[in-house]
Amino acid sequence: MNATSIRPLTGFIEKTFVITEFELRKLRHDFTELVTRALQPALWLLIFGQVFSRSGMMHTGNIPYLDFIAPGILAQSVLFVAIFFGINVIWERDLGIVQKFLASPTPRAALVLGKGFSAGIRTLSQGVIVYILSLLLGVKLNWSPLALFNVLIIVVLAATLFSTFSLIIACIVKTRERFMGVGQVLTMPLFFASNAIYPTDIMPGWLKVISHLNPLTYVVDALRTCMLAGSTSVFGLSLDYVVILFTTTILVFLGARLYPRLAT
Amino acid sequence: MSDIVLEIKNLTRRFGAFTAVDALTLSVNAGEVFGLLSSNGAGKTTTIKMLTTLLPPTSGEACVAGFSITNQAVGVRRAIGYVPQAVSVDGSLTGYENLLIFAKLYDLPRRERPARIAEALEFMNLTADGGRMVGEYSGGMVRRLEIAQATLHRPKVLFLDEPTVGLDPIARDAVWKHLVDLRANYGTTLFFTTHYLEEAETHCDRMAIMHKGKVAALGSCKELEASLGSGHTLNDVFVHYAGSALDSGNNFRAVSAERATAERLG
Numbered sequence: 001m002n003a004t005s006i007r008p009l010t011g012f013i014e015k016t017f018v019i020t021e022f023e024l025r026k027l028r029h030d031f032t033e034l035v036t037r038a039l040q041p042a043l044w045l046l047i048f049g050q051v052f053s054r055s056g057m058m059h060t061g062n063i064p065y066l067d068f069i070a071p072g073i074l075a076q077s078v079l080f081v082a083i084f085f086g087i088n089v090i091w092e093r094d095l096g097i098v099q100k101f102l103a104s105p106t107p108r109a110a111l112v113l114g115k116g117f118s119a120g121i122r123t124l125s126q127g128v129i130v131y132i133l134s135l136l137l138g139v140k141l142n143w144s145p146l147a148l149f150n151v152l153i154i155v156v157l158a159a160t161l162f163s164t165f166s167l168i169i170a171c172i173v174k175t176r177e178r179f180m181g182v183g184q185v186l187t188m189p190l191f192f193a194s195n196a197i198y199p200t201d202i203m204p205g206w207l208k209v210i211s212h213l214n215p216l217t218y219v220v221d222a223l224r225t226c227m228l229a230g231s232t233s234v235f236g237l238s239l240d241y242v243v244i245l246f247t248t249t250i251l252v253f254l255g256a257r258l259y260p261r262l263a264t
Numbered sequence: 265m266s267d268i269v270l271e272i273k274n275l276t277r278r279f280g281a282f283t284a285v286d287a288l289t290l291s292v293n294a295g296e297v298f299g300l301l302s303s304n305g306a307g308k309t310t311t312i313k314m315l316t317t318l319l320p321p322t323s324g325e326a327c328v329a330g331f332s333i334t335n336q337a338v339g340v341r342r343a344i345g346y347v348p349q350a351v352s353v354d355g356s357l358t359g360y361e362n363l364l365i366f367a368k369l370y371d372l373p374r375r376e377r378p379a380r381i382a383e384a385l386e387f388m389n390l391t392a393d394g395g396r397m398v399g400e401y402s403g404g405m406v407r408r409l410e411i412a413q414a415t416l417h418r419p420k421v422l423f424l425d426e427p428t429v430g431l432d433p434i435a436r437d438a439v440w441k442h443l444v445d446l447r448a449n450y451g452t453t454l455f456f457t458t459h460y461l462e463e464a465e466t467h468c469d470r471m472a473i474m475h476k477g478k479v480a481a482l483g484s485c486k487e488l489e490a491s492l493g494s495g496h497t498l499n500d501v502f503v504h505y506a507g508s509a510l511d512s513g514n515n516f517r518a519v520s521a522e523r524a525t526a527e528r529l530g
Contacts, residue, residue: 011371018368025365026356029397094524096348100414103316103346105338106369263318 015106019114024121034122038129041077045070045133048197058198063231067139071223072196074130078123078155079216082162083187085119086170086179093174093262102263109256112164116252119163120156127155134227142229150226150237157244158219164251171258195234196220218243269294269421269453270315275324277310284310286477287324292455292470294420297447299464300457302474302506308457309349311474312425315455316346329420342370345414345452349425350525352410355399359390359409362398363416370417384412387449388442404435408442415446422446424456428463430525440467461498473505480505 027034045066052058053065060068092098101111134141142148166183173179193207194216200208211217222240225233233240270292277285285307292298302308313319315326317337325332331339353362363381372380385394388408393401398409407427415422427443428436444467446452458464464471465485473481473488481488481501488501 015369018365021368022354022357022365025361026354029356094350096350096352097354099318099348099350100346100352101369102318103341103344104366104369105341260318264313 012107012110015110016114016117019101019106019111020117020121023115023118027118027122034125037077037081037123037126040080041073041126041130042133044073044076045130045137049073049137052197059202060199063228064139066137067134067228067231068199068224069197070130070134070137070139071227072194072220074127074155074227075158075194075216075220075223076191076196077126077130078158078219079162079190080187081123081126082119082159083166083190084183085115085163086166086168086183087176089115089167089170089262090174090176090179098259099263102260107256108259109252112167112255112259113160113252115167116160116164116248117156120159123155123159124152127151140229141227142231147226151223154219154222154226154240154244157248158216161215161219161244161248161251164248164255167255168251168258171255171261174262190214190216194220200234215243215247267294268292269296270298270326270328270455272315272326273324275311275314275326276322277307277314277319278322283477285314285321288474288477288479290472290479290482292421292453294453295447295451296469297444297454297467298456299468299471300455300474301459301461301464301471301502302457303459306474306506307477308474309425312346312423312455312457316344316423317341342417343420345417345419345422347407347410347414347422347424347427349429351406353398353406353413355397357398358395359385359398359401360394362409363394363413366413367416372417380416384416387445388412389438402435403431404438407431407435407439411439411442411446415450415452418450419452421453421455424454426458426525427456428458428460436463443467461502465498473502475506 049066049069052069058065058068089098102108131141169182169186170179173182193210194214195211196216200211200217203211218235218240221234222237222244224231225237225240268291272288272290275285275288276283288307288311300308300311310319314321315328315333317333317340321334325334327333328340329343331337331343333340353359357365360381363384364377367377367381381394382391385391388411390405390408390412393405398406401409411422411424411427424443428439431439440463443454447454468485470482470484471488472479481491483491485498489496489498492501492504
């Protein structure tokens with residue numbers, strides 16, 4: 001009995017990783033995008049971070065401002081890359097690739113989650129860049145293996161979350177032009193209504209409420225807790241994980257429902 | 265009498281007020297090469313999408329290899345192969361990698377994969393190019409790779425939507441040579457749409473001419489020609505049943521999709 005009840009689950013996990021493998025094999029043939037993606041976090045940390053750090057306007061408690069925003073910039077660069085992930089899905093729809101995958105017996109949720117994971121693994125290169133820059137800028141990082149492992153997991157999950165959100169938008173709007181419009185409109189509010197570059201304490205009340213509904217806030221909180229030496233979590237790391245995992249699960253479920261719309 | 269592998273009963277699909285496929289009823293025998301002919305916009309692609317479980321029908325039913333498209337979709341998907349009109353292999357992977365991913369998705373046992381992929385490449389005359397990036401392939405090679413990919417798991421029915429659109433005559437012949445071999449070697453039933461009449465005439469055992477979502481005529485090429493009396497060509501048959509020559513009725517989206525495919529393959 002056990003063997004048959006376990007099989008759908010192992011099959012699902014196996015198929016998810018086949019889809020991730022499909023995406024990552026493409027990356028192996030052309031990794032220029034990993035290099036170009038490194039530029040954005042570098043600009044934010046070196047220019048924005050440096051300037052605001054000197055201004056002394058941001059009160060970030062007992063940690064220096066540059067330390068404060070390093071995890072925020074990592075979260076932001078994950079968000080910015082993941083939120084445009086859907087454009088690839090629209091491209092694959094304009095070709096016949098989505099249709100061919102959907103006509104195969106692969107579970108829909110595995111198609112969606114596998115793509116999400118691949119986005120997660122792609123964003124790890126940004127993690128490396130942010131760590132290198134933080135080191136150069138004198139940010140006090142937490143180098144314990146457990147902390148590093150947590151950062152890795154959080155980055156992959158966050159990219160999965162936002163790329164799946166992006167995939168859902170792609171399934172709804174279906175064309176590249178509309179997608180770019182919606183993507184632009186969503187990115188900045190998600191970024192600014194979060195604790196990425198300033199603490200929520202200094203926000204006006206209404207924005208504070210929104211920021212607490214924004215999954216990016218919990219991603220930043222989790223990253224800040226794990227990345228920095230001597231930083232404490234605002235919400236608690238377990239609540240961060242619960243929010244991130246719960247949101248990702250809901251989005252993958254929704255994405256699996258909507259993904260077949262791309263083939264029609 | 266051979267076994268029926270595809271049975272369509274009153275299959276209907278509406279988009280708002282527009283009925284794309286209207287109570288389509290027909291059956292296809294195992295091992296048959298069956299062509300669906302119409303001008304664009306007459307419901308060919310919608311029909312294929314319903315039969316491959318990509319689009320739910322508004323009403324009606326179809327059974328593919330014994331599985332219902334409405335409530336046994338996964339069974340249908342295991343039993344079929346599908347080559348969409350648009351390019352469905354990934355240009356940023358090698359031919360081998362494209363096949364490997366699908367071998368895994370269709371649960372080919374790990375030990376059998378290398379042999380099956382090698383066989384599929386050889387069968388489609390792509391052995392020497394398996395390690396090359398698909399982005400460098402010619403249009404005919406892309407189509408052959410797509411067919412290899414869609415038949416790796418030895419489907420009972422292979423659905424092809426305009427398999428030779430955008431190919432030059434030599435590449436077109438090569439694709440058909442391999443499709444005919446596929447049927448001869450594995451007994452694969454071929455269900456394809458086309459608007460090249462000569463292709464239907466040369467390769468189909470039977471064909472259906474669709475007009476405004478309905479089957480206007482059904483039979484072998486000879487039967488259809490004879491139905492109009494002697495001395496008629498398939499072109500006459502088409503004009504008679506579909507009400508116009510083949511090229512009319514294209515809408516903007518169909519034309520641009522077709523040209524885009526032709527451009528990518530060309």
